[in-house]
Amino acid sequence: MEVIDWIVLTGTLLFIVAYGYWRTKGSKDVTDYVLGGKDAKWYTVGLSVMATQASAITFLSTPGQAFHDGMGFVQFYFGLPLAMVIICIVFIPIYHKLKVYTAYEFLENRFDLKTRSLAAILFLIQRGLAAGITIYAPSIILSAVLGWETKTLNIIIGILVIIYTVSGGTKAVSVTQKQQMFVIMTGMFTAFYLVMSYLPDDISFGKALKIAGANDKLNILDFSLNPKSRYTFWSGITGGLFLALAYFGTDQSQVQRYLTGKSVRESQLGLIFNGLFKVPMQFFILLVGVMVFVFYQYNHSPLNFNPAAVEAVEQSAYAEEYSTLEKQHLTLEKSKKMAQERYSAALDIKDYDLIMSAKKQIQEINKQEIQSRKEAKEIIQKVDEDLETNDKDYVFIHFILNNIPTGLMGLLLAVIFSAAMSSTASELNALGTITTIDLFRRNQKEEQTDKYFLNATKWFTLAWGIIAILFANFASLLDNLIQLVNIIGSIFYGNVLGIFLIAFFIKFIRGNAVFVSAIVTQIVIILVYYFAIHRYDAGDEKLGYLWLNFIGCALVIFLALLFEILNRTRNAIK
Known part of the structure; x- marks a missing residue:
């Protein structure tokens, strides 16, 4: 990297951190810190929701996913627009009416404290893991650029996010995410323009698409009913729908974004905005990856894109064979x-x-x-x-490092770092909030001041930041990063979503039945994942991981109904 690239990269990152700290320091109370004063406009809500989901993993892994497997991954998002509509109609009015800080407060009102605590703990586990991965992702990039240890980079990235997230809370996350989304989309459009300009003069965009199609990279829709296939139309509108419902409807990192809305309408408009633009955005990012594939049809590409793996082979006894x-x-x-x-x-x-x-x-x-x-x-x-033999996460960064002109390289690296910071900030903000509101404050026996809980939230946010950094230092790639995050979510989200659906729609089921059902369901889903997915290589799984969302949701509802009926029958006999 040249000096100008460093200026662009560090200038962008430091501006975001300083701006977030300056705009939002000095929160008055827990409401201000956790909900940002509840004065956000719909566009702020929409951009914040989108930026929270669009982590560095999205911009690091998705082009590589398209390079290897084509556009079929977009089917993963087909259930999202419908999920946005359902959340706007069902979830948002209830959350605003109850004036909750977290989604899980509602569960105590509906069931009991232990069910609320269980759902909160399940969230903390899966989101704590995901926060570590979102820090680890950009560390891979800068490690390839500088040759630095990823552990050192994990610490640097984590500290940058912690500074403004701990100081400003939810409002700091929201105000910085608008700038981050601007940087992100500017960078991706720049990458698309550059890759098209690097194609041979006689290759137009239309011809590039035909070349991609000839290489089976434009197979967007797969209507097969094979449950082993990871991405099909049916898994997208079922498993993808349930994953989106759970993520946007029950995951505090997202719920906290639209709880900051000035009104129910502002929150709803923000989510509808996300539903309308999320799928086109993912389609475009995948298209960038497909165009990178076309570029490498006319230019040299490495046999494996992971530079660390290639270097290790070249220094081994297998160098001649390689x-x-x-x-x-x-x-x-x-x-x-x-x-x-x-x-x-x-x-x-x-x-x-x-x-x-x-x-x-x-x-x-x-x-x-x-x-x-x-x-x-x-x-x-x-x-x-x-x-790591899987090199999907290194495809796009290889293109950037070897083909992007001076100055723009710094911008594209800033894109991935901005995305990492925006997503990680939301996660740490939510983790600190849940720990304080759902576990720490709820179990306090003595009355404490609002200032006490404000400070507790900051300390818990800091603690989760440190935990995320530690986990990032032990993270390893599983197929590729974007799939790893979605797999982790799929293991937990279906169960939590089922709990909320019972709370909303099946009024006669009580807390004990739900609590036991949720524990049994989580054990079953982990076993299903291990025996049907984890033990097999990519493409050989017995079950696509998106189906875990549907299975978890359906199973917890079925078991809760069964246990409630059995309890009532037993009590009636007595």
């Missing part, structure tokens, strides 16, 4: 480029037979390339089983 594989890869790239040029020429003259012949040749070369990359991963695994 070098031979790289030479084969270079030969394949030359053949691939010629096939792509042949396909492009066939498109120009609109000769169907030539188009299909060239397309068949491209697909055959792709199969060989996929096999070469698989063999490269096997060699890396031989060197050290702890080395």
Whole structure:
């Protein structure tokens, strides 16, 4: 990186931290600190909700996901717009009417303290893990740029977020997220423009899409009913719907964003804004990844994008074997480029037979390339089983580091750091709030002042920041980061969502039945994940992880109904 890149990167990050601290320091009470004074406009709510979900993982992993697997991942978000409508109609009016600080306060009003505490603890576990991952993600990037230890970078990133989150609370998170979303979208549009400008002169955007399609990267819709498939239309509108309902409706990191709304209407408009723009935004980020794939059809790409893994192989006894594989890869790239040029020429003259012949040749070369990359991963695994063989998270950063001009590299790195800070800040803010409101304050036997709980919230936020940094230092990649976060969420979210749906709609079920059902369900879901998903390599799972959301939700409702009926029957017999 050049000096100008450092100026752009550090200037952007320091401005966000300083601005957040300056605008929001000196919260008067818990309401001001946790709910930001409840004066946020709809656009602030909408941008804050979107920025909370759009972590660095989104901009780091999603292009790599598209590079390897195409646009099919967008189906993951198909249930989101419908979830926004349901939350606007059901969740938001209830939360505002009860004037709650957290989503879980409602559960005590409906059931009992132990059910509220259980839901809060489940949130703390999964969101605490996710906070560590959102810190770890950008550390990978700067580690590749500087060669620094990821542990050192985890500490630096964590401290930057902690400074303004602890000082300003929810309002600090909200006001900084508007600037962060501006930086994020400016950077992504810049990346898209650059990758298109780097394509050969005769490759228009339309032709680039056809090239991507010939390589099976534009298969957006998959209507198969195979439960093993991770991303299908049906898993998106069922498992994705339940995941979105749980995330936006019961996850405090999101609930706290729209509880700051000035009114029910402002909160609802903010969520509708998110529902309208989230899917197009994800589609665009995936499209950037697909265009990066097209770029590498005409330019050299490494056999494995993870620089640490490649370096380890080159210094091992398997260096010659890997070098031979790289030479084969270079030969394949030359053949691939010629096939792509042949396909492009066939498109120009609109000769169907030539188009299909060239397309068949491209697909055959792709199969060989996929096999070469698989063999490269096997060699890396031989060197050290702890080395990360999956390189999806390194694809986009490789493109940035090797192709982006001076100055703009700093901007694109600032994009990923801004996203990491916005998401992590929301998570730490929510973790501190839940710990104080749902566990610490609720179990205080003696009356305490509002100032006491304000300070407690700040201290708990700081503590969770430290915990997130510690977890980030022990994080390891599982397939790729964006899937890891969604897998963690899917293990817990369905269960919590089921508890809330019972609370909203099945009035005769009482707290004891729900509490026992939730514990049993969580154990079952963890077992299902381990035996049907975790034990298998990517693509070989017995069940797509999105279905865990639906199964968890349905199971806790079924068990609660069963236990309540059994309890009532037993009491009636007595």
